Amino acid sequence: MKNIAKYIVIASFVASAWSCDDLFEPAIENIMDESKMDTDPRYVDQILGSAYILMPYPGVTGDNNSDNRNDVATDDAVSNNINNAYLTMATGGWTSRTGKSVDNWRDRNASIQFVNLVLKHVDNTVFANDESTNTMFRDRLKGEAYGLRALNMYFLLQNYGGLNSSGELLGVQIWTEPYTAETDMNVARSTFAQCMEQLLEDVKNASELLPYEYADAGSVNDVPAKYTAIGATLDGYNRVFGASSFLRMSGRIAQAVGAQAALLAASPAFSNGSGVTWETAANQAAAVLDHIGGPSGLAKNGHIWYADSEVGNTPTETVSHAEVLWRSRHGENSDIEKECFPPSLYGKGRINPTQNLVDAFPMANGYPITEAAGHYDPANPYANRDPRLDLYIVTNGSKLGINNSVINTGVDAGNNDGINKEAGYSTRTGYYMRKLLRNDASPNPTSTVNKNHFTTYIRYTEIFLDYAEAANEAWGPTKSGSHGYSAYDVIKAIRARALGDGVKDGDAYLESIKNDQVKMRELIRNERRLELCFEGARFWDLRRWNADLNATAKGVSFNGTAFNYIDVENRDYKDYMIYGPLPYDDVLKFSNIEQNKGW
Numbered sequence: 001m002k003n004i005a006k007y008i009v010i011a012s013f014v015a016s017a018w019s020c021d022d023l024f025e026p027a028i029e030n031i032m033d034e035s036k037m038d039t040d041p042r043y044v045d046q047i048l049g050s051a052y053i054l055m056p057y058p059g060v061t062g063d064n065n066s067d068n069r070n071d072v073a074t075d076d077a078v079s080n081n082i083n084n085a086y087l088t089m090a091t092g093g094w095t096s097r098t099g100k101s102v103d104n105w106r107d108r109n110a111s112i113q114f115v116n117l118v119l120k121h122v123d124n125t126v127f128a129n130d131e132s133t134n135t136m137f138r139d140r141l142k143g144e145a146y147g148l149r150a151l152n153m154y155f156l157l158q159n160y161g162g163l164n165s166s167g168e169l170l171g172v173q174i175w176t177e178p179y180t181a182e183t184d185m186n187v188a189r190s191t192f193a194q195c196m197e198q199l200l201e202d203v204k205n206a207s208e209l210l211p212y213e214y215a216d217a218g219s220v221n222d223v224p225a226k227y228t229a230i231g232a233t234l235d236g237y238n239r240v241f242g243a244s245s246f247l248r249m250s251g252r253i254a255q256a257v258g259a260q261a262a263l264l265a266a267s268p269a270f271s272n273g274s275g276v277t278w279e280t281a282a283n284q285a286a287a288v289l290d291h292i293g294g295p296s297g298l299a300k301n302g303h304i305w306y307a308d309s310e311v312g313n314t315p316t317e318t319v320s321h322a323e324v325l326w327r328s329r330h331g332e333n334s335d336i337e338k339e340c341f342p343p344s345l346y347g348k349g350r351i352n353p354t355q356n357l358v359d360a361f362p363m364a365n366g367y368p369i370t371e372a373a374g375h376y377d378p379a380n381p382y383a384n385r386d387p388r389l390d391l392y393i394v395t396n397g398s399k400l401g402i403n404n405s406v407i408n409t410g411v412d413a414g415n416n417d418g419i420n421k422e423a424g425y426s427t428r429t430g431y432y433m434r435k436l437l438r439n440d441a442s443p444n445p446t447s448t449v450n451k452n453h454f455t456t457y458i459r460y461t462e463i464f465l466d467y468a469e470a471a472n473e474a475w476g477p478t479k480s481g482s483h484g485y486s487a488y489d490v491i492k493a494i495r496a497r498a499l500g501d502g503v504k505d506g507d508a509y510l511e512s513i514k515n516d517q518v519k520m521r522e523l524i525r526n527e528r529r530l531e532l533c534f535e536g537a538r539f540w541d542l543r544r545w546n547a548d549l550n551a552t553a554k555g556v557s558f559n560g561t562a563f564n565y566i567d568v569e570n571r572d573y574k575d576y577m578i579y580g581p582l583p584y585d586d587v588l589k590f591s592n593i594e595q596n597k598g599w
Contacts, residue, residue, distance in 0.1 A: 034178070037121035041137075044118060044125050048141060051114035051148050052248075054107045056155045057328070057457050058536075070102065070539040075356045075551040077534070078569045080349055080428050092572035096581035096599045102539075104159060105583050108152045109175070115145040115152075116178040132232040136240040143209030147254035150202035153195060154261040158540055161192050161270060162579025162596035169273030170594065171195030188592040193275035196265050199258070206254035212291065213252050215318075216242040243318040252288065253326045256458050259285040263466045266473070267544035269578050278474035279481065285467035286483045288325075292460070294485040295493035299323035302461050303498055303531060304391060308440045313452050325463070328455040336453065338443035342394065342409075342432050343416035343425045345401045346443045351433040351534065353393045355554040355565060358431065360529055361389040364502035366495060366509040373508070381563060388498050388530055394432035396558050402442050402449065407432065410558035419557055429555030429568050435534050462537070464490050465528045469521075477520040487524065488514045494527055542578075549573035574598060 037044050058069070072079040073086035081087070085101035088094070118141060127137035156172045164170050171192040179185065190198075216238045217223050223237045262284040265276035289297070301310055302323035310321055315330035341347025359369060364384045367374030377383060382395050394400055396409045407417050409430045416422045419430045441451040471480065472487035480486040488510070495507055513519035525545070529538060542549055553569040576598025587595045 034117055034121065037117065038124040041125050041127045044122055044127075044141065047114050048118050048144060048148075051111045051118075051145075051152075054111040054114075055148075055151070055457075056104050056107065057455055069351060069534060070536050071534050072351060074538045074542060074549075075354060075553055075571070076529070076538050077354055077357065077433070078352050078428055078553050080352055080424055080426065082423070087569075090571050090573070091569065094573070094577065096584040096587070096595065099581060102159060102580060103583055104155060105586065108156045111152045112149055112175050113178055115149045116175060118142075118145045120178055128236075130231075130236060132227060132230045133236040133240060135230060136227060136232065136237065139209045140240055140245070143206045143251075143254075144249040146202040147206035147210065147249035147257065150199045150206065150254060150261070151249075151257050153199040153202070154257055154264070157192065157195055157199075157261065158264055158544075159580050160582055160596070161195070161264075164594045165597050167597075169193075169270065170596075173593075174198050186590045186592045189594060192265070192270060192273055196261065196274055196276055199261050203254050203258035203261075206249065207251045210249065210251040210254065211241045213250050214241055214243055214245040214248065246318045247327070247329065252291070253458065255284070255288050256325055256463055259288055259463055259466050260458075263470055264540075264544055266470060268546045269544045278470045281470035282467055282474050282481060282483075285463050285470060286481075288463050289460075289467055289485075290483070294483070295464070295489050297460075298464060298493045298497060299460060300497065302459070303388060305456065305459065306436050306438075307391075308438050308451070311438065311452050311454070315452050315454075323460055324456055324458075325460050326457040328457070330452050330454045332450040332452055334438075334441040334443045334448060334450050337437050337441045340433050340437055341401065341443065342407050342427070343422065344405060344407070346445065349417075349425055349427055349432055352427045352429040352555070352568075353431040353433055353533075354429050354568065355431075355556050356551060357529070357533060358389065358393060358395070358556075360526055361386040362509070364499060366499055366503050366507045368509070371509070378563070386499060386502070386530070390434075392433070392435040392530075392533055394434045396430065396556075398434070400432075400434065400437075400439065402440055404439075410560060412558075412560045419555070427555075429553070430557060431555070433534055456535075459532075459535075461494065461531050464494065465524065465531065468494075468524050469528070472517060472520050472524060476517050477514050487520060491520070491524060491527060494531065498530075544578075546578055549577065 037047065070086055071077040072084060073090040079087050089099060089101060122138050122141050126134060128134045153172070161169070161171050169192040170189040172189055172195060173187050174190045174195060176198070217234060220228065220234045223232055223234060227237060259281070262276050262281040264270060265274035266278045266281040299305070299322035304310055305321045305323040317329060320327055337347060339348050339350045342349050362368050362385070363374035363376060364386060365374060369376040375384065382389065389395070390398065394407050394409070396407070398407050399405065400407050408414070409427055409432070410418055412418070413421065416426050419427050438451045438453070440449065442449040468487040468490040475481050475486070477488045478486045492507060492510060495510060496503060499507070510523070513523060525541070528541065532538070550571040550573055552567050552571065555566050555568040557564045557566050576596070579596045581599035582593060582595055587593050
């Protein structure tokens with residue numbers, strides 16, 4: 001048990017050494033006695049900062065390496081790096097000892113330890129001489145801590161929730177108090193339902209303590225009555241809850257985390273024992289979407305939030321793109337372009353989309369390519385397709401980069417852009433990823449052009465898709481429960497945004513299936529696949545749907561006259577792998593921690 005407590009101290013020290021592209025400097029001397037938090041308000045914020053630094057999003061710790069994107073372990077993509085850990089997992093090498101690429105057990109629990117320390121000490125700490133301002137600081141820090149604890153629980157359940165050998169659905173251990181060197185860590189996992197109950201309670205507490213969003217109040221009349229009643233001034237309120245705190249956990253973010261977690265819990269792999277229904281999941285998502293007017297608030301350019309024109313080169317840290325619910329700070333670099341541009345543009349071509357994903361994009365009129373009404377032409381397969389195909393994937397003949405260079409991915413390519421031309425750089429599928437990349441950035445080592453980037457943590461479109469999925473399951477395609485919009489309304493808005501003129505006279509395919517719950521389910525899942533591709537969603541979606549994990553990753557070898565479709569990578573997942581393994585060492589060390597069935 002002392003080893004675990006020691007780990008937390010070490011983790012906190014290591015966190016202080018990491019570069020942080022986000023909000024805080026972590027505590028420089030986290031080995032100080034925790035009682036110092038009672039007398040040093042800066043130390044309280046630094047401890048909370050350590051929890052932020054450990055957040056489970058790519059880029060938060062300065063790691064912008066695309067090689068860690070789990071899409072390459074699904075039917076959406078492969079990696080051209082033979083040492084990629086996800087490649088090993090997907091091709092039969094996943095064990096409770098080798099799944100380090102998805103293992104976040106220690107970081108999640110360390111982060112929870114930090115927030116529990118804050119919750120224990122924050123009400124003892126004086127943050128301002130003025131009592132009303134002091135109260136507001138305490139409320140904000142507690143609210144952030146509750147929200148972060150819910151976030152960590154969500155990612156733990158996503159990763160480690162599963163059935164034990166007796167068929168009981170378990171979650172993880174629930175820690176609401178900080179542990180010490182004397183704490184008994186040999187504690188059994190709580191049920192999944194108990195974990196969800198705790199998570200949703202933390203979301204509720206965060207939502208009550210935090211503003212829905214951080215923004216400077218214009219007058220004292222905009223200050224909540226509960227604070228003016230204790231003497232809060234406009235300046236005091238803005239000091240605590242104003243725009244300067246914009247990227248921290250807010251009420252809006254906490255509710256979005258609740259929506260994500262509720263969707264997970266209501267899904268087929270977890271619904272029998274989670275205590276969460278599809279209706280609950282729909283209501284959790286609607287709590288976020290109602291604030292922007294439902295489908296009418298869908299961001300016009302939300303499907304290209306990452307593009308040059310959308311990211312901008314004069315960023316502000318108090319305003320986000322209308323699509324972005326939560327994100328990191330901005331930073332100028334060309335890191336992801338260096339990883340994912342084709343070799344001719346000085347990239348490593350790491351993420352190679354599959355033919356499976358390309359085939360999932362419908363025609364411009366919204367019909368799947370398998371439907372005659374779509375008029376798909378096998379001899380010209382990229383013509384008249386959903387515009388998102390060109391926005392998200394580099395196909396043979398696509399233009400990319402500052403000079404709009406033509407990318408030839410065929411076997412006849414005169415450079416390493418062609419399929420399998422050079423191991424570790426060239427595409428293995430005949431495709432490269434375009435999404436997330438900036439056309440106006442360049443990793444050319446002799447004339448590097450860095451541009452503004454940020455890491456998106458949560459997007460509104462994801463919450464819309466969460467709602468659509470849950471609402472369709474709860475009430476059917478066209479009913480809306482107690483809300484003013486249905487699954488059909490949401491999907492109609494998302495597809496109209498993407499397809500544009502292709503459905504200007506109406507989305508005939510959507511209309512043809514709008515009263516069929518099964519076909520609407522298939523369409524919602526496909527829209528989710530397209531909209532969230534390369535954002536790490538499908539790895540978890542397939543598992544929570546209890547779907548087939550073993551679809552062979554396919555590609556295309558174009559020889560200048562014909563498209564030859566090929567098998568690129570066989571998947572080798574066992575049935576029990578819809579649930580991930582708990583870390584082998586922890587299960588071995590602690591007799592009361594049950595492993596998930598099969599591992």
